[in-house]
Amino acid sequence: MTTFVEIQGENLAVEIYEPKVRIADVVLVHGFTGSKEDFEVIGPLLADMGYRVLTFDNRGQHESAHSKREDAYSMHSLARDVIELSKHYGFVKPHLLGHSFGGLVAQRALVQSPETWRSLTIFCSGPHWIPDKPDLDATIHILQTMTMEESWYKYKDETDKLLPRYETYKKRWTASDPNSTHTMALHLKDTQALTAEIVATKIPVHVIYGENDDAWPLAMQDQMAKDLSAPRTIIKDAGHCPNEDQPEETVKVLTNFWSGL
Incomplete structure (x- = not known):
């Protein structure tokens, strides 16, 4: 059940999945135009x-508050949300996972507060800005000139209407703050690598992606794993969202890593 928690003076929408017997804590950060429902x-x-x-809706996305703060959607602020949510719920050295754009946020959260985390999983993400994505430039232009609802019906409704999660996609897109979405798209074009800083923390890192991931180049993700001295796992028959394409295998890969630490 979604609950709302005040972080940095504004409400964030949070989902908690409670085990019968807890062995460890986990924080999952969703990607660009995603939401907590990506991990349902x-x-x-x-x-x-x-x-x-x-897991939670990133600031300005889906059910989380639209912010009026000037720096609310900066990478520093988004990472602070992750850190403060973990502390608010009393999570003890949680494992941190960031999917896609959330991978960039998670890396920032690790560097900003290394004492908070037990491990980092970079999930279908990269070390920095995403290269060679003309559709990202098109998205940035659209978000500068249209409301979220206008852009949905002009560009996304036709392509998404046959998808199983159509209603979720539509609801979260139209509910999101265009300033948040636009700013996150810009982050995907200019975020710099934190590889050296992550290595310096000596926190265990795991790099995972689907074999058909089409976001960051696979060779870049492979090199990132080498630069981080991190194990790399490729999930078969999965694309950019193995959590949806192969959920059981994704859970197996994640828990094998965490339980081995």
Whole structure:
């Protein structure tokens, strides 16, 4: 059940999956135009394995508050949300996972507060800005010139209407703050790598992606794993969202890493 928690003076929408017997805590950060619902399959599966799971809508996205603060959607602020949510719920050295754009946020959260985390999983993400994405430039232009509802019906409704999660996609897109979405798109074009800072924390890192991931180049994700001295796992028959394409295998890969630390 969604609850609302005041973080940095504004409400964030949070989902907690509680295990019967807790062995560890986990924080999951969703990607660009995503939401906490991206983890509605693996969240309960992880809870069944003994993990207390926290996920939430990034500031300005879906059910979380639209912010009027000038720096609300900066990478520093988004990472602070992750850190403060974990502390608010009394999570003890949680494992941190960031999917796609959330991977960039999670890396920032790790560097800003390394004492908070037990491990970092970079999930279908990269070390920095995303290269060679003309559709990202198109999205940025659209978000500068239209409301979220206008852009949905002009560009997304036709392509998404046959998808199983159509209603979720539509609801969260139209509910999100265009300034938040636009700013996050810009972050995908200019965020710098934190590789050296992450290595310096000596916190265990795991790099995971689907074999058909089409966001960051696979070779870039492979090199990131090498630069971080991190294990790399490729999930078969999965694209950019193995949490949806192969949820059981994703949970297996995640828990094998966490339980081995």
